[in-house]
Amino acid sequence: MTSHSISDSADMAASRSRADALASFKTGDTIFQWMTYLAAACVLLVLGGIIVSLFFGAWPAISTFGLDFLTTQRWAPNARPQAVLGGLGPIYGTLVTSVIALIIAAPVGLGIAVFLTELCPQWLRRPIGVAVELLAGIPSIIYGIWGFFVLGPWLADTIEPAIANAFEGVPILGALFDGPASNLSIFNASLVLAIMILPFVTAIARDVFSTVPPVLKEAAYGLGCTRWEVVRHVVLPFTRVGVIGGIMLALGRALGETMAVTFVIGNSFRISGSIFAPGTTISAAIASEFAESRDLHQSALILLGLLLFVLTFFVLAAARLMLMRLERKQGA
């Protein structure tokens, strides 16, 4: 009888502690799930925060200048009675440097990717791939000072005069390469940008090239295609969307790159037809003027930042959608 009651109460105790344990598991589970949920919401909050804070910061400039901001070239924060601030110069500089950088980096990056996937002996693939990716790891300020001290003087002394001479008198191109060579120029900034985005183009192109089913390439080789024909007519058409997505991703990087450009572009708000002349980009303007700016001047810089964010947002979104389409195609 006694023994029975003891085991009874032991059973009850056991079942109670079991219930307690289950309950604590359950609360622990719920808390953990909510923590992950909130953390995930943080990502959305950051995006929302960026948009809201930029918009509020830019509002004084938006209400003062309106759409004229996009078409005015003059940038005179100290003008009387009121500052005259137009974003045309930096916007132009941002677009031109990025496009030139892309014109240089896209073919070179694709070339490296073709080399890595089609030509390179197996044992060299990893080292060269890593080396190219290390280029992406170098902090952008290092590119900036390198462009300032090494690339700029070299371009100004040798390359730019040579190009200018070669195209002198040629319509359009002559004007494009006109003017005195300068250490700080749009051309220098574009070249530094091109070197910086090269690894992005290469990495993505290499990844999408390796998604081509070997049997497609083998079939083409079997028909007697040369290596170039396989790349041109099998690999590239199959990966077209992914390659374009990768290039746009690199474009998004180039548009927003700051420190590398700030060092070498010369920070001039005047638009010059020549790419050998100094200019500025949105990010360079913000980096060099923001800390000392006040009131409307600061608001105008934030407005530039907002424009940059919207621009990169759409470029990057388009890039991601393209890459996602490629992934889906693979999954199907």
Add this chain to the structure above:
Amino acid sequence: MNPLYARRRRKSAIAMMLCVGATVFGLTWLVLILATLFWNGLAGFTLDVFTQMTPPPNAQDGGLLNAIVGSLILTGLGIAVGAPIGVLAGTFMAEYGRYSKLTSIIRFINDILLSAPSIIIGLFVYGAVVVPMGGFSGLAGAIALAVIALPVVVRTTEDMLLLVPIQLREAAAALGMPRSYVIKRVTWQAARTGLVTGLLLAVARISGETAPLLFTALSNQFWSVDLLKTMANLPVTINNFINNPDPNWKRLAWSGALIITMAVLALNILARSLSARSQSK
């Protein structure tokens, strides 16, 4: 060989030569940049760089101690804030919300934040932290770095957790483990190396960032560990010193550039060798 085939072969050979040329071109820049960095950085490299404060103008000695310590604090704090949120968010995306619509939206937004210009993050933190707090501070700089680190960690965490075989989770769940236990004790354990790789990549990414610190942490010339005041840090110090005519400052800036690049490259290589080892297993 018929002439048509010879022409095709020639065309192919030229194209492939161009590809080799492109590779040489790309690697040349890496070599050139590293060579410049070593040449200028080692020229004035002494042990003082690690033991002395940044000097006033026209001094002959001095080092980067305060800037190095400041950078370590900012980076450490940035990771300490960004990494846990990132790991949890990645966990949500790979575990609880794997098939939900929200996850694909977050993934899309996260990928955009991953490549968003870092100066924009600086502007955001300036508006959200610096202005309300009434001044530049190390804390604001650390928050800016955390915002930059977050998407990197989210991305790698999700990718790594998705690689963990579903059978592991099922086996753990069949033993009666609650879901949070399964995630913490089984899934995270299985993906451990990958998660560490993600953290290393995030550290590498933020330790060289300059633009977002320009108007959040600012920088200064002194020993500064107070998070509520401006904080010395390497990237901004390099930025301020390199263009200065003072040869001593310029020398220190090059040394700083060498330190930061070596640190970032070492982190990158470490992360890559870690992930390579876990893949070969």
